[in-house]
Amino acid sequence: MTSIRPSRVSAGLAVAGAVALLGAITVGVLIGPVGLPAGSALITIFDWVPGVEAPEISAAHRSILLDWRLPRVVLGALVGACLAMSGAAYQGVFRNPLADPYLLGAAAGAGLGATIAIVTGSRPFIALAAFVGALVAVAFAYVLGRAAGGGAGAAIILAGVAVAAFLTAAQTYLQQRNTDTLREVYVWILGRLSTNGWSDVLSLLPYAVISGAVIFALRRNLDVLSVGDAEAGALGLPVARVRLLLVVAATLATAAAVAVSGLIGFVGIIVPHLVRLVAGSSYRVVVPLSMVFGAAFLVITDLGARTIMSPAELPIGVVTAFLGAPFFLLVLRRSRRAVQ
Amino acid sequence: MSAPMLSLRSVSIELDGHSIVERVGLDVERGEFVGIVGPNGAGKTTLLGGIVGVVPYAGEIAIDGRPVDAMTRRERARAVALVPQRPMIPPGMSVMDYVLIGRTPHLGLLATESTSDYAAAEVGLRSLDLEQMAEREMASLSGGEIQRVVLARALAQGSPLMLLDEPTTALDVGHAQRVLGLVDAMRRSCGLTVVAAIHDLTLAAQVCDRLVMMSGGRVVSEGRPVSVLTESSIRAHYGATVRVLDEGDGRVVVIPTRSDQRGSEEAASAMEQT
Numbered sequence: 207m208t209s210i211r212p213s214r215v216s217a218g219l220a221v222a223g224a225v226a227l228l229g230a231i232t233v234g235v236l237i238g239p240v241g242l243p244a245g246s247a248l249i250t251i252f253d254w255v256p257g258v259e260a261p262e263i264s265a266a267h268r269s270i271l272l273d274w275r276l277p278r279v280v281l282g283a284l285v286g287a288c289l290a291m292s293g294a295a296y297q298g299v300f301r302n303p304l305a306d307p308y309l310l311g312a313a314a315g316a317g318l319g320a321t322i323a324i325v326t327g328s329r330p331f332i333a334l335a336a337f338v339g340a341l342v343a344v345a346f347a348y349v350l351g352r353a354a355g356g357g358a359g360a361a362i363i364l365a366g367v368a369v370a371a372f373l374t375a376a377q378t379y380l381q382q383r384n385t386d387t388l389r390e391v392y393v394w395i396l397g398r399l400s401t402n403g404w405s406d407v408l409s410l411l412p413y414a415v416i417s418g419a420v421i422f423a424l425r426r427n428l429d430v431l432s433v434g435d436a437e438a439g440a441l442g443l444p445v446a447r448v449r450l451l452l453v454v455a456a457t458l459a460t461a462a463a464v465a466v467s468g469l470i471g472f473v474g475i476i477v478p479h480l481v482r483l484v485a486g487s488s489y490r491v492v493v494p495l496s497m498v499f500g501a502a503f504l505v506i507t508d509l510g511a512r513t514i515m516s517p518a519e520l521p522i523g524v525v526t527a528f529l530g531a532p533f534f535l536l537v538l539r540r541s542r543r544a545v546q
Numbered sequence: 547m548s549a550p551m552l553s554l555r556s557v558s559i560e561l562d563g564h565s566i567v568e569r570v571g572l573d574v575e576r577g578e579f580v581g582i583v584g585p586n587g588a589g590k591t592t593l594l595g596g597i598v599g600v601v602p603y604a605g606e607i608a609i610d611g612r613p614v615d616a617m618t619r620r621e622r623a624r625a626v627a628l629v630p631q632r633p634m635i636p637p638g639m640s641v642m643d644y645v646l647i648g649r650t651p652h653l654g655l656l657a658t659e660s661t662s663d664y665a666a667a668e669v670g671l672r673s674l675d676l677e678q679m680a681e682r683e684m685a686s687l688s689g690g691e692i693q694r695v696v697l698a699r700a701l702a703q704g705s706p707l708m709l710l711d712e713p714t715t716a717l718d719v720g721h722a723q724r725v726l727g728l729v730d731a732m733r734r735s736c737g738l739t740v741v742a743a744i745h746d747l748t749l750a751a752q753v754c755d756r757l758v759m760m761s762g763g764r765v766v767s768e769g770r771p772v773s774v775l776t777e778s779s780i781r782a783h784y785g786a787t788v789r790v791l792d793e794g795d796g797r798v799v800v801i802p803t804r805s806d807q808r809g810s811e812e813a814a815s816a817m818e819q820t
Contacts, residue, residue, distance in 0.1 A: 210664040210671070210680065213643050423656045429643060430650050434634035440598040441703070442623030442651035486683075487638030 212426075213488035215495060223498035227283070230505040234279040237509060239516055240270055247271050277404045281466065282508040283501035284407065284414045285399065286473055288463040290500020292456035293474025294481075294492050295421045298428035299452045300359045307460040307474040310366035310453070314373035315343025316464040320394050321377045325384040332394065333409070333465040340461035343369050348453060359435070359449070396521030397468035399508050406466040413462035420455035421493055424448060428489035470504070472526040476534050477503055483537055503530070549611030551576045551707055551739040552597070552626075557605035559589070559596050566592045568763040569605070574741055576706075579733055581754035582743045583774070585784045588760040590743035591631060594709045597741075598628040609707055623651030627705040631712040631743075633696045637685035641695050644684060645670050648702035670702035673732055690721040694728070701732055708732075710742035714749060722746065726753045747788075747800040751775055759783065770796045 215223075235251070236244050246261040250271060253259070263271075292307035300309065308314075319339025323332040347369040351362030381391050400406050427448045430438050435445050460474075477500040478492055485491045504522075507529055511522040552574040559567040567589040574580050582590045595601035599614065599622050607614045609625045617625065627648070636644070648670065649663040659667075671677050674694040679687070687695065693713065700708055710729065714722035726742075730753055733740050744750040750757060751771035758768040759775075761783040767774050775798050780788050791799040 210642060210646070210668045212646050212659060213640060426653075426658055427655060429636075429639065430647050432634075432636035432639065433644075433647060436595075436600045437628075437630060437634060438650075439600050439619070440623060440628045440630075441647065442618075442620035444619060444655075448655065482638060486640065487636065488640065488643050490643075 213486055213491050215485070215491050219485055219491075219495060223495060223502075226502040227498050227505075230502040230509075231279050231283065234282065234505045234509050235271065235275045237513060238270070238275060240267075242267055242271060242275075251276060273403050277407050278399055278508070279505055281407050281410065282399050282505045284410050285463045285467045285470065286477075286500040286502070286504025287418065287497040288410070288414050288459040288500075289470060289473040290477035290496040290503070291418060291421050291493060292460045292463075294478035294489065294496040295428065295452045295456040296474070297478060298431060298489050298492075299449050299456075300363055301432060301434075302359070302363065303479070304475070305363075306471070307456060307463075308370075308469070308471075309363060310347040310457070311343035311370040311373060312340040312457060312460045312464065313469050314370040314377065315339035315341070316461065317395055317469065318343075318373045318377040318380070320468075321380050321391050324387050324390050324394065325380055333406075336468075337461045337465035339373075340464055341457060343373055344453070344457045344461075348450075393521065394468045397470040397523035398511075398519065398521055399467050410462050410466050413458050417455040417459035417462075418497060420451060421459075422497075424452055424455075425489045425493040428452070428493070432489075467522070470523050470526055472523070472530050473500055473504060476530050480534060480537055548576070549608070550574055551578070551610055552741065553606075553608045553611075554593075554597075555606040555608075557593070557596060557603050557607060559592050559601055559603045561592065561601070566763055567596065567603070570760075570763075570765050572758060572765065572768070574707075574739060576739055577733070577737065578756060579730060579740045579742070579754050581750040581757045582741065582760060583745075583747060583750050583757055584760035584766075588783075589763040590760055591711050593760070594628060594711050594741070594743060597709060598622070598626055620651045623703065623705070625705055626707040626709060627700040627703040629696055629700045629708070629710045629713055631715060633692075635684050635692060637683065639684050640680070641671075641676060641682050641684065641687070642667070642680040644695060645676075645680075645699045645702050648699040649704075651703065651705075666704050667698075667702045669736075670698035670700075673701055673735070674698045674728060689716050690725070693717060693721070693725055697725070697728065697732070701736065706737070707739045707741070710740065712743055712745055715745060722749060729753075747775055747780070748798075751798045751800065772796050772798050775800055 232248065236242055236247060246263045249258065249261055250263050250268060289307050296305040296307060296309050297303055316336040316339045319335035320332050323329065323335035347366035348362055351365030354361045354365060381388060427443060430441060430443050438445050478496045481492050481495040481499060485495055507525045508522055510529060511520045511525045514520055550573040554570055554572040557567060557570045570593060584590055592601055596603035597607055614622050645667045646659055646663065649659055649666060652663060653659065671680060674697055676694055676698055714725055717725060726749055729740060732738055754771065756769065757771050757774040759766050759779065766783060767779060772792055775790055777788055777790050780786055787803050789801045789803055793799060
């Protein structure tokens with residue numbers, strides 16, 4: 207009997223992840239401007255399960271719970287999971303610890319798309335325009351980078367920097383030409399989870415599930431890529447194909463998340479690194495734990511965004527950085543692991 | 547008579563329009579330990595890259611009688627393993643995960659390892675005496691330990707042909723000797739065929755059955771160490787003044803000597819003529 211086993215999520219971390227996510231969802235559902243009766247509210251969520259009797263709860267409370275709080279919390283969890291797993295995938299594909307989901311211009315493309323939709327008065331299409339903008343930007347960066355560097359990671363990143371700079375310039379120009387919508391554009395860019403029921407959840411869900419499945423299934427290949435393109439190729443890995451698959455999956459998830467939430471920084475870079483500090487750097491562990499902790503992290507930060515200055519809402523991007531940065535520095539300080 | 551484990555016919559490699567390897571022909575028999583020697587820039591590393599398929603080449607390369615052109619990427623990686631000169635080491639990865647990366651050619655893109663892969667990784671770790679270090683992170687290892695871990699990964703790959711590119715460059719004389727000794731032991735116990743580019747001529751002469759000297763992209767001589775490593779050939783191709791001591795068993799010891807002005811001029815002009 208051999209004792210060799212690859213890194214895997216330990217039982218302790220699996221439990222910690224489940225507790226963090228379920229705890230975040232519970233707190234996120236219960237806390238808000240209107241107090242809900244905790245016990246009956248939680249049971250109400252599960253009254254579709256056969257045998258669960260819904261307790262007495264007012265129609266107003268029921269609506270706040272099921273039509274407002276729950277979809278928003280679920281949306282936050284999905285966006286957080288998408289951004290964190292995409293960040294982890296980008297970091298692995300490009301062997302760059304500073305990579306985030308917006309590395310190849312997704313943020314700039316989404317920003318330009320949303321700005322065009324806002325200044326042309328096509329507000330119902332903001333999400334679609336942001337989604338398309340993000341995809342087009344990354345596609346450009348990838349194609350230009352491959353043409354320049356033959357598929358090498360560094361050339362693609364540089365092409366991403368150039369594409370992002372170009373699109374940001376275009377977006378800034380549009381914004382300056384239309385100062386009446388300046389504030390609206392600014393608010394969108396800072397990020398905000400919507401509260402329009404389940405429709406955003408349903409539009410993000412397929413991308414989150416498919417991209418998550420692809421990145422999870424390819425997690426071992428992310429470890430193989432960490433020995434470099436040449437060695438991975440000599441080991442029989444189709445490097446260019448694996449990189450393209452992972453970038454497409456991560457970009458779809460990012461674009462879909464950006465479309466419903468605006469630009470939320472920090473999650474995609476900090477959550478995977480937090481996971482590495484605690485659980486080691488194998489992507490077999492980093493990918494699944496980033497999904498779970500990314501989801502929990504964004505649910506909690508969104509709770510902060512909507513309660514700290516209630517009834518006004520803070521941009522969630524501000525809260526992710528404001529809560530996340532000190533927390534990350536604390537973990538960094540206490541961690542015995544070297545940062546890679 | 548069975549086909550040689552590795553057969554090169556008129557292999558040429560160009561990089562960025564420069565000819566790096568020119569019409570190299572070479573046969574390596576099953577179980578041999580062949581050393582490739584030659585000065586910096588002779589084309590040794592590029593030739594090894596061509597054999598494993600990371601550098602495009604012209605000519606014919608066959609492993610165990612099968613042309614590598616006809617193999618898929620994974621089939622080729624199952625036939626030949628490369629230990630690169632400067633492997634990229636993921637610092638936070640555990641030794642165990644790193645050695646398991648060697649099983650990549652045996653796994654589909656979506657697959658994860660099975661017990662046979664764990665067993666192969668364990669053979670790699672055990673052969674290089676690394677079982678106690680399996681849980682350690684790569685960043686915590688010394689240079690000599692890292693070299694052993696990289697060898698273990700190549701061994702776990704399970705390929706019958708192993709190529710090593712300057713496996714002892716970063717090691718002191720003791721570690722260099724032990725690493726080549728381990729490679730030789732692996733070759734005997736696992737039935738491997740080994741081709742290694744080696745800088746240290748004395749080590750190459752001590753451990754290899756046969757040496758191939760490359761210079762300017764071509765094979766300039768091959769045979770037993772005593773016939774390849776002569777004072778005149780080393781002067782001609784390395785521009786170095788050395789004394790070569792024949793140990794009497796076909797192996798030699800190469801000792802660099804202090805080169806006087808006249809000697810180095812002679813060596814320089816000899817190099818220019820080649």
